[in-house]
Each structure stands twice: as C-alpha cells, then as structure tokens.
Amino acid sequence: INAASLPRPGVMLRVYLLIVCAAVLGLTTACSSLLISAAQDGDTKRVIALLDQGTDPNEVGGSGATALQVAAVEGHLETVKALVDRGADMEKRPPVLGASMGTPLYLAAYLGHTQIVQFLLSRGADTGMRNDWGQTALDVARERGYPRIVQLLEQAEARALAKEQSPGLLAPSTTQMPLPKLTSDVDRLPAATGRENKHAYAVVIGIEQY
Numbered sequence: 001i002n003a004a005s006l007p008r009p010g011v012m013l014r015v016y017l018l019i020v021c022a023a024v025l026g027l028t029t030a031c032s033s034l035l036i037s038a039a040q041d042g043d044t045k046r047v048i049a050l051l052d053q054g055t056d057p058n059e060v061g062g063s064g065a066t067a068l069q070v071a072a073v074e075g076h077l078e079t080v081k082a083l084v085d086r087g088a089d090m091e092k093r094p095p096v097l098g099a100s101m102g103t104p105l106y107l108a109a110y111l112g113h114t115q116i117v118q119f120l121l122s123r124g125a126d127t128g129m130r131n132d133w134g135q136t137a138l139d140v141a142r143e144r145g146y147p148r149i150v151q152l153l154e155q156a157e158a159r160a161l162a163k164e165q166s167p168g169l170l171a172p173s174t175t176q177m178p179l180p181k182l183t184s185d186v187d188r189l190p191a192a193t194g195r196e197n198k199h200a201y202a203v204v205i206g207i208e209q210y
Helices: 011-031 034-041 044-052 067-074 077-085 104-111 114-122 137-144 147-165
Strands: none
Touching (some): 034 067, 077 114, 137 147
C-alpha cells in the first residue's frame, strides 16, 4: 500500500485511521517488543524498568508503531510521560499499513485524549507535523469536534508564531547606556581677587545643575 492509493481526507480517511489504530493495537499484542506491550497495557512501572535496563525508547514494534504512539492511542498519560522523560521521540512516526499514522500528538488529538495533548505540548511537541494527507493535529481536532483540544493547539501555534516572528523580544539586552556626566557650579569657583582681609567673610552659594 502506498500513500497515493489511500483514501483522501473525509469519511474514508476516518475509517482508515480507525483501522490503523486497531491494527496497531492488534499487531502489538501478537508481535511486539516487551516495551511496546507494556506501553499498550499502561504498565508504567514496567516501561520504566525496561528503559532503565537499556531498552531503546524509540524502537519500532511489529505493528510498525513506537511505544509512545501506542501509549498515546490507548490514552495512558503516565506511560506517555515516562517515555518522553526517558527520551522517546515525540515526532517519530514510522509507517503503519504503508502510510504514516501521525505523531503521538496527532493520535492523541484524533482520539480526544486531552491530557496527553496538553502534556505533549508542554514538552514542545511540533504542532505543524502533518500526516500523509496533509492534516495536522489541529485539523483533526476541529474535524472531530474536540473544542478543548482545539483551544490548546491554537494557543500553542500562536505562541510558536509569536516566538518565530519576534525572537529578540525575550532576549535580555547586553548594551548599557552611558550615564550622563554631572557637573556643578561649585566645582568651578572663581579665583579670589583683592586684598586679604582677616575680618571679612564670604558666603558662597552653589547652584547644582542636572
């Protein structure tokens, strides 16, 4: 199967994506690694133990999906957190059934897993990544009617755009303005003239000018 022969966005696309998700979960049970099986079950402690033993967090199982993708599909928030904290690639999206099923962010948005979407965004997930039909996570959230996820994604995209357009606004300035030199009339007293008089006194009034 290649991307060109797959259904276009719309009803057939939604059916295809549901089949892909089912395939990921079904094939995971039959021919996946220990890590991906643990991710599917939401067994976070087991996931952490396997990663601490040196298991690659980005390995691809027999279904063609990563552990992070599987955990995102299943809605296991704590497992998603454990995988991301230990190096799982949030943008990795190996092909399933001949086409990319989307990033973990895309999958979570498609299935309505709001907390997972929020967490992935907080860790810098790319909102601009598209699947083979050109859809982003925001596109599918709008299409499937998840207003809170739409809001989260729109806010993330707005922040990314603002940062891209004004990269220097947040950077502290290292240029110091020179301080003006203060002068005083008292510093320039006129020279004394005339005859010395022991019994004469003078009062000098200085006016400071800033």
